[in-house]
Amino acid sequence: MSATPSSVLESDHSEIVEAFESFIRRELVPLAAELPETADQPPADLRTYVRKRSAALGFYAGDYPEELGGAGMPFTAVVLLHHAAGRSGCLLAPYALAGSDGPSPLLRNGTPEQVERHLVPLVRGEQTRCLALTEPHAGSDAFRLTTTAVRTGDTWELNGRKTFVSNADRAGLALVVAATDLGDGRTVGATAFVLPMDQPGLRIGQRYEGMSGEPLFELLLDRVTVGPEAVIGGEEGIGAATALAIDSLSRGRLVVAAMCNGIAEYALRIGVEYARERQAFGRPIGDYQHVQEHLVSTRAEVEASKLLTLACARLVDAGTEAPENAALAKLTASETAVRAVDRSLQVHGATGWVRGHPLEFLYRYVRMMTIIEGTSEVQKVIVARAMGLN
Ligand SMILES: Cc1cc2nc3c(=O)[nH]c(=O)nc-3n(C[C@H](O)[C@H](O)[C@H](O)COP(=O)(O)OP(=O)(O)OC[C@H]3O[C@@H](n4cnc5c(N)ncnc54)[C@H](O)[C@@H]3O)c2cc1C
Incomplete structure (x- = not known):
């Protein structure tokens, strides 16, 4: 077939895309062939291997700057890699690229300490996270939150119930969005917090099996007490999550x-x-x-x-x-x-x-x-x- 109209817009990053497709063909397709024919998702260790290998080759989180462990690619190149992953038909290819369990743009607004401690390991594929935004009565209307974060001095207490959270069973970190009460009678919208998954008071509740592969989870917060280092963006991040x-x-x-x-x-x-x-x-x-x-x-x-x-x-x-x-x-x-x-x-x-x-x-x-x-x-x-x- 002759050149397609979209090939005009694809040509700028053909080298990166060809390198990624070659990685899929040479390394991922043979690994996927070993999975049972009816497998909907790879086992956890294979998924981790694919993510780390792709990060080492510079594909995973490719648009993040090199100083954060990325490859500094233009965003268009990353979009073309996601297209190539979908087009490959290989079950493992999407796991080679950062998605909803990878580095979060929310953390790009983190303090320098949060960037170093949380974002860099995510960009390098060493860590994964989950995002807990949706609640039983706040889906599309995502910021009508009932999960609360109340400040007392330097400390925050979080309580509430999140639902339909992807990757909660494997993540090292949870990004939790909560309605914010400054403790002095003032409420200031929503704030995003970064919490280790083993944070006392934070636990996985119900597991939801979906139509395909990945299950979703309920995440329960019961008197989760954290310091100011958990507020994404520090003082400036308070009330800024929306x-x-x-x-x-x-x-x-x-x-x-x-x-x-x-x-x-x-x-x-x-x-x-x-x-x-x-x-x-x-x-x-x-x-x-x-x-x-x-x-x-x-x-x-x-x-x-x-x-x-x-x-x-x-x-x-x-x-x-x-x-x-x-x-x-x-x-x-x-x-x-x-x-x-x-x-x-x-x-x-x-x-x-x-x-x-x-x-x-x-x-x-x-x-x-x-x-x-x-x-x-x-x-x-x-x-x-x-x-x-x-
Ligand atoms: C596979 C999967 C992974 C997910 N992962 C996560 C995750 O990691 N973290 C997380 O926080 N959430 C996650 N979610 C939840 C997801 O963000 C919500 O399902 C989505 O925002 C829709 O909310 P809802 O399901 O409550 O539907 P509702 O908001 O209840 O909507 C129901 C129907 O009403 C329609 N509707 C609602 N408002 C309007 C309007 N104003 N005008 C017209 N129609 C409207 C919707 O389009 C929909 O058709 C995931 C969901 C799925 C399916």
Whole structure:
């Protein structure tokens, strides 16, 4: 096939992407081949190995500065790596890149001590964390918090209940967001705290098995008592969690968008291959227009989505990121990926439905993408506001 429109935007970082793809092919694909066919997620030790190996090669958390243990890559390059991971179809590839368990943009606003003690080990892949923001009655409306942090002198006491927390069982650190009471009658919005997972009073509650791989957890805080060193950003961070979180959301959404585009491209590729081979009524099924409709519609949507995500990533590198752009990209890419996997499975018929087929796994895995990092509806709310519609 001739050069695709999106290849124009991909070409700048082709060396990094090719090196990453070669790492996937040479090292990760053989390791993934040893896992049981029906495995939804790698065992913990393999996941740790992949993260550390990728960090040593400079891919994991590649956009973090070298002095923090990263590779100083432009954000667009990182977005292309996430795309490549999704496109590879390799179960281990996403674990080679920093995601929701990796270095948190929240910690970039940490004090120098917090950066050194917590952020650097995360960038190097030596440590993982979890983010405890969602509560039973605060999901999309994330800052309507009932978890509280009350200050008495130099000490903070945290109480509350967080839910749907990823990676809580493996993380070394929890980033906990709580409604803040200065102890003198003043409340000042939300504050983010960094806590070791073995902090007295902090414990994992219920475990939720999801549609695919990773379980989620409840995190309970019962009179967790910490000093000022736990407040992300120190004195300036008190009451600043909403602003800090909003600031960091755009990049997270673009990374999810890139992974979605990669998954959609993978689903499309195997759909086309299958449509060329599989025979029905004496001809390859790809000869039939109803089958072509599934694949061509996906092709059009994936190409448009890739262009949008890559253009938004470039805007981030140009220092002109806007939350509504990232919202548009995440909305488009996640919805595209869900449709792409669904259509490719349809093209595969029963073959794609069978446990152990990549599409059977992806059909369950991709479904979370329209929920995490803000639901599709929430992305639309962001875009509507930017359009002056309240
Ligand atoms: C796989 C996975 C991993 C997660 N990991 C984490 C994690 O690590 N840490 C963490 O804190 N949370 C995590 N979450 C929780 C996630 O952030 C929330 O599920 C998400 O923000 C949505 O909240 P909710 O599930 O409570 O849905 P709700 O907010 O109850 O929404 C329910 C429905 O109402 C719609 N809706 C809500 N408000 C509006 C509105 N204003 N306009 C239109 N429609 C609206 C939503 O779009 C949705 O369709 C995870 C969730 C999943 C599925």
